[in-house]
Amino acid sequence: MFRILIAEDEEPIANLIRMNLTRAGYLCTWAPDGKSAADLMEQEKFDLALLDIMLPGINGYELMDYAKACELPVIFLTALGSTEHKVKGLRMGADDYLPKPFEIVELLARVEAVLRRYHKTETVIRACNATIDTASHRVTLDGEEIYLTPKEFDLLLLFARNKNRALYRETIYETVWGGEYMGQSRTVDLHVQRLKKKLHWENIIIAVYKVGYRLNEVHT
Structure with a gap:
């Protein structure tokens, strides 16, 4: 730590x-x-x-x-x-x-x-049933590797590093796409929907009204 x-x-x-x-x-x-x-x-x-x-x-x-x-x-x-x-x-x-x-x-x-x-950061991040290897850019779901596009990978990484925190569309766009947010909500929404479908996370990444999205990770 x-x-x-x-x-x-x-x-x-x-x-x-x-x-x-x-x-x-x-x-x-x-x-x-x-x-x-x-x-x-x-x-x-x-x-x-x-x-x-x-x-x-x-x-x-x-x-x-x-x-x-x-x-x-x-x-x-x-x-x-x-x-x-x-x-x-x-x-x-x-x-x-x-x-x-x-x-x-x-x-x-x-x-x-x-x-x-300074080479002081973890290379493997876990969120729900997904494991993200930032060094190799590989993602596994319940141990099985899945394919994500570079933007989908960055999007998943952003959610995984901000579990249970509501992220504004502006923040998502500017972090993942690297430009100023000018109302490109469809870009964010379409990528989030594709990511949710690939991960079968329809009830894990949820929409937050008038804000954006949140990754819900419930610890039992």
Whole structure:
């Protein structure tokens, strides 16, 4: 299980991030200020740090020195969304920079991308009766391999990484197709319907009214 340090002085935001990362399978530790974040970096082992910039005591930029000493990847999560601040953070060695406010699904994707870059991400993901091997791009259903198109594979992966979470059509389109959503609901709907048919998941991937879709995984 990967350990993530969350350095954020606003407790409601920290709790929201921690709750969603925990649901995604990460072990999270919260630091409410720069000094406690620096102490934790020196005392414990983490796989990734999510740093606010405007922290009490030691700010996020200053924490980069501690992160570099620990060879710890960093994503800045900050209200300072200007190009100037973003360029400064990236030039200091941050692996990514996500301005607030942000969608949780985007944060999860960024976290996974950075961990993958450092070869610290799982290659096999399970959802209901499907097993997804991200390294070989193979999907098995109850042990039997099935064929999915590249977009269907990416769509399944998105649902599997966000189990029991409603995903907006805009989020689905922009994550899987990589472009700005301009109302192409039929593109999303048609691919979801084909995926549901191939997996026999008519009652597992369900439509959420005025939102999009959700993968329901019920644990018994």
